[in-house]
Structures are given as C-alpha cells and as structure tokens.
Amino acid sequence: MNTYEVALIIRPEVEEEGQQAMIDQLSQLLSADGGQVTNVERWGRRRLAYPIRKVQEGYYYFIQGKFSSSTLSELDRTLKLSEQVLRHMVIREDA
Numbered sequence: 001m002n003t004y005e006v007a008l009i010i011r012p013e014v015e016e017e018g019q020q021a022m023i024d025q026l027s028q029l030l031s032a033d034g035g036q037v038t039n040v041e042r043w044g045r046r047r048l049a050y051p052i053r054k055v056q057e058g059y060y061y062f063i064q065g066k067f068s069s070s071t072l073s074e075l076d077r078t079l080k081l082s083e084q085v086l087r088h089m090v091i092r093e094d095a
Contacts, residue, residue, distance in 0.1 A: 035067035
C-alpha cells in the first residue's frame with residue numbers, strides 16, 4: 001500500500017450534514033480493502049480560481065492515508081458519478 005492524498009471540491013449548495021456523510025462514505029470505501037485513513041482536512045468554503053460548471057465557490061476537503069491501488073479505481077468511479085463533487089484529484093505521496 002502506498003500513501004495517497006485525495007483532494008476534492010464539493011458544491012456549495014451541499015449542507016454540512018451532506019458533506020460529512022460524503023466524507024464518511026469515502027472513508028469507508030478507502031478503508032474497506034485494508035486501507036487506513038490517517039487525516040481528513042476541511043479547508044471550508046473557498047472561491048474557485050475559475051468557474052467550474054458555472055459554480056464560483058466550493059468546499060475543499062483533503063483525505064490522507066494508505067490505500068491500495070485497486071481501491072483508488074473504485075474511488076475515482078464513485079467521485080466521477082457523484083453530482084455533489086465538482087473536482088477531485090488523487091496524489092501519490094513519495095515515501
């Protein structure tokens with residue numbers, strides 16, 4: 001397992017409970033295959049550098065941990081299908 005960071009921007013219309021439910025769901029997905037979520041950072045509502053789908057602001061979240069690469073493909077599919085997520089990116093951190 002490698003160390004990764006998942007960065008995502010959630011739509012501004014999503015309430016705090018909905019955001020927390022999504023983060024919990026992603027944490028369970030990442031932990032399901034023996035992975036381990038070590039840290040979840042919430043940066044809060046920020047203005048975007050440029051509009052994404054005509055949206056000017058979003059909630060930024062960063063999830064760090066150790067995950068298997070097979071789990072990341074399922075995560076990518078889940079985030080692409082979610083209408084609550086504007087953008088996401090998975091970054092592999094070097095050891």
